[in-house]
Amino acid sequence: MNEVRLPFKDRRQAGRVLAEHLEHYRGRPNLLVLALPRGGVAVGFEVAHALQAPLDVFVVRKLGFPGHEEYAMGAIASGGVRVMNPLSGATVSAKEVAVVVEREQAELVRRERLYRGDGPAVSLRGRNVIVVDDGVATGSTMRAAVLAIRQQHPARLVVAVPVGADDTCEQLRTEADEVVCCATPTPFRAVGLWYRNFPQSSDDEVHELLEEARREHAFSVH
Secondary structure (H helix, E strand, O other): OOOOOOOEOOHHHHHHHHHHHOHHHOOOOOEEEEEOOOOHHHHHHHHHHHHOOOEEEOOEEEEEEOOEEEEEEEEEEOOOEEEEOOOOOOOOOHHHHHHHHHHHHHHHHHHHHHHHOOOOOOOOOOOEEEEEOOOEOOOHHHHHHHHHHHOOOOOEEEEEEEEEOHHHHHHHOOOOOEEEEEEOOOOOOOHHHHEOOOOOOOHHHHHHHHHHHHHHOOOOOO
16 A cells, blocks of 8 residues: 555545555445545545445534633534543533534534435444544544444444544544544644645535535445
């Protein structure tokens, strides 16, 4: 396998690189790629296409520190899952946390309806699930996804990202059946530093990629 060269051009190119590291899953029965929107969908689209697997989204919302939303104090996911990070000396009241959770829960519901429409969520029971994002820093979002997916009893749960903080990827290995992380540069700092082009993904882009993926696997996701 070729050495991973950083930075990635963009999420689509990163997805193609990640797919090469997941080649051993091609042809696996009941395979499903779950992408964390928004940024993970372009990556997951390329993985699903390369592995000839269906693609769906799994909505998780970061809980940002009040006034410093770029820093995650935790995350929530479908199924009532909440993961909180150590606060490292920061003080946040229970009321402040509740306000953030309420806001992000509303956004989680909005995105699920937007991306899936009236269609039901895919059953994960007995599936070989690969959950994909464009990278992991603190890992709170991915950890929430893993906990929520576990509740649905997949046969195997794989975390797959193009780039991540080394300690975060190691921690995720205690929670997933397998973690595939193409590169763990040090110091890590932020996911976006390892992409030349890292624009915020739009709802329209997510919707278009999901529709294209569903056309490829129209009868495979339910």
